[in-house]
Amino acid sequence: MNEAVSKVEPVVEKAPSLPPKAPARVHREMDERLRELFSSIGAPLISFAVFLLVWSQVAAHVKVNFGSIPGPVAVWQQTEVLWNTHWAERKKETAFYQELAKRRANFLAKNPGQTFPDIKYSGPPTYFDQICTSLETVFTGFLIGSLIAVPVGIICGLSRGFFNAVNPFIQIFKPVSPLAWLPIVMIMVSALYNPPHPWFEKAFLSSAITVAMCSLWPTLINTALGVASIDKDYLNVARVLKLGWWKQVWKIVLPASLPYIFTGLRLSLGVGWMVLIAAEMLAQNPGLGKFIWDMFQNGSSDTLAQIMVAVFTIGFIGFVLDRLMLVLQRLVTYDAKAI
């Protein structure tokens, strides 16, 4: 046994002749780059494909009272429908105004000196009009919120006492859902906002104010934090230079805390966009929220597909808004390392 084993020649594998080093390294680098390319482009593509597959399977099998859940194809078709409706509506609108102009000319030719009544086109708002309304509303609310949050945040950061006074309110009101604010806001608006020639719709104003009330907290807290954590050296510079209060805030405090403020603003805009949809549903502001609510009330397979279009639109716009804020942040702040 032992002998037999000892007789067996050990198999020495001849080392394969290595290819020249440089090409091997190039090869490996190419490999690495390909792998990187795959994981940065290929992986999301694959996950997207899997998502579509799962979605269409689920859609085909889930039965609801008006048929089945719309799959990706149906949603894409409804996107086209919404797009075509928009342009058809635009065409109608221009035709209406052309006709109106013609009639006005005729009327004035027959009855000189009289006034022709000013008539507005009263077709339904299209999906893209509703997107614009939503964007206007969210930016109005965001602007109102920021105009309150940044100054209050700065004072909070500068004065410990003021912060202690305001902090309980921040803690209590921050977690309040927009749905709780909205009825109060709507009642207040309809009681207090009754000008003879209103600039804004009441529903628009209510939605915007609700967005403001819900979205100002991240900006407020971040601004307060940013101001409170300003490098002491900068404040010493201000003291040595004897800058006045306004100049100190404007020249030192504000620029020094801009990175924090913008982080807050980014969060706020995200929250505001999320809150807006709920606010519009309840306040009946003619934006994406109302669109979803109306489509839900219609309750057909097509309108369910249109709701899904709206979901994707909301997500995409939210993403674009966030990127926009990031670009703005990089432009304005001195520290370009923000992620």
Add this chain to the structure above:
Amino acid sequence: MGFLTLQNVSKGYGANGGRTEVLRDINLDVERGEFVAIVGFSGAGKTTLISLIAGLIKPDSGSLTLNNSEITEPGPDRGVVFQNYSLLPWLSVFENILLAVESVNPNWPAEKKKQHVEKYIAMVSLTPARDKKPRELSGGMRQRVSVARALAMDPQILLLDEPLSALDALTRATLQDEISRIWLEDKKTVVLITNDPDEGIYLADRIIPLSAGPGATLGPAIAIDIPRPRDRKELNHIPRFKEIRRQVIEFMLHCKSSQSTAISRKLVLPDIEPEDLAIPRAALGGRTKPIRRSEIKHVEVDA
């Protein structure tokens, strides 16, 4: 009475119980146009001293006067060059200095302010970097901006708080020459705080060692009677330089050693020892309460 006078100034930090005195009985007289260097160990309270003179903090006791008026708050009559430059990172070199000039001379016409700022940028030889942001500059360049900013305020006294300690040796030497040149040009009163005796002796008219903290105080002042302009290379061979240096270092080392060996409080350890679980109870006489360490030595324990 001098131009800048400190009388029996003391300063400590912390609440009453855990209070540490940083500076004790500081007495200092600086004449107008004099360059005084204060040398001390890191942590001795040098920055506290400069902050007191700058008015950024108030003394616990004693008085500080500049030009016969009490120092109660910071002001542009005392230009401070901070250890870590303290430039505003969102402003360019020009804007950083302009901010200082504007706060001191708000009524100057814009053109005059601009020329004034540019004069001081040129003085520290930074004209090519006029519109750069601080983060684009090296440490030495940043400190030059800081010096230019302090000088552009045209202060009565210039306070330099370890301005060169964060720089490499070569940049440090260059900036020392620059500070020396600028001082010879307009003979401002300067208080330089440093941890490098050589730097102090090279630059100053008078060098004062600060003893080690806590409770640091100023040692005897030594006049540096070496004629100016001083040559860095030859300085090392001048016997007077060696003598001053020896005196400064000796004072600092002496107070350091006398401080560090003095133990303020002796810790008394409790005379108990935990019972070892491996030792049978019987071996300890069946006792269940902790026994004193002094007693356990007499107990025989079988391994």
